[in-house]
Amino acid sequence: MQNIKIAIFIALCTLLPTLALAEVSKSAQENIRQYLYNQYATAYQNNDIAIQEITLQFPIDIESSHIIKYSLSKNATAKTQGTLIAQIAKNGSQISVPIAYKIEASIKVLRARATIYTNDDINAQNTSIETIALNQLKSAPISPNLLNSVSARSIISPNAIITADKIKDQILVRKGENIAVTLQSEGISIQTTLEALQNGVNGEIIKALNPATKKVLRVKITGIRTGEVV
Known part of the structure; x- marks a missing residue:
């Protein structure tokens, strides 16, 4: 008899998510799915996210009219499953209800064709631009727009997805390159060519050599192989 009771309990636990979901109004389910859709669509708006399915699991009955607000943890969209917290008005008081969810989606990413070296x-x-399942991500991807x-x-590494922690501002001037620079002196603008002694990104100040005088000057990078003496 004890074994039969245990078997019945396990069977009921297996059915619980389905039963709970069936007891939640359709409008409540749609509202929560729309909220999750908007959160993920915003997080991956530059990666052309395509959401195929959002599954939910409710611990209690929820009517849409009783839901006050939803909230997700700060980095929730970095994962494809988690818990949404819904503030519910129930029996004259407010309670927090955890709602488990799972997202099935795909996004566009940049993948390395071969080894990409530092400063490349x-x-x-x-x-190459590829479409992958969202659950394949281990870190935030950069947008193909970059x-x-x-x-x-x-x-x-070859075949690696390009992630935000692996990139920096584009290098506009590289060590050893000639830079077209402008020097302002007493209201007069003088243009000359210097040799970069360092790599530089937009707005960065680097050292550059005047080949004629062998003098080292400080140059603020303003564009691709261009700058101004400071």
Whole structure:
């Protein structure tokens, strides 16, 4: 008899998520799914996210009219499943109800074709745009829109997804390159060419050599191989 009771209990536990979901109004389910959809769509708006399915699991009955607000933890969208907290008005008081959810979605990412070395530009030659399942991510991906506008912060392995922690502002001037610079002196603008002694990104101040005088000057980078003496 005891074994029969245990078997019945296990069977009921297995059915519980389905029963609980059936007892939640359709409008409440739609509202929660829409909230989750909006959160993930915003988080991955630059990666063309496509959400195929959102599944929910409720611990208690919920009517849409009783739901006050929803909330997710700060980094919830970094994962495809988690818990949404709903503030519910029930029996004259407010309670917090955890609602388990799972997202099935795909996004577009940049993947390294070969090894990308530190300071290399991220471009169409060393990356490809691919669509992957959201649950394959281990870190925040960069948007394919950043192609040709950022450089590698560290070495990126072949076939790796390009993530935000692996990039930095694009290097506009590289060590050893000639830079077209402008020098303002007493209201007069003088243009000359210097040799960069350092890599530089937009707005960064680097050292540059005047080949004629061998004098080292400080140059603020303003564009691709351009700057102004400061």
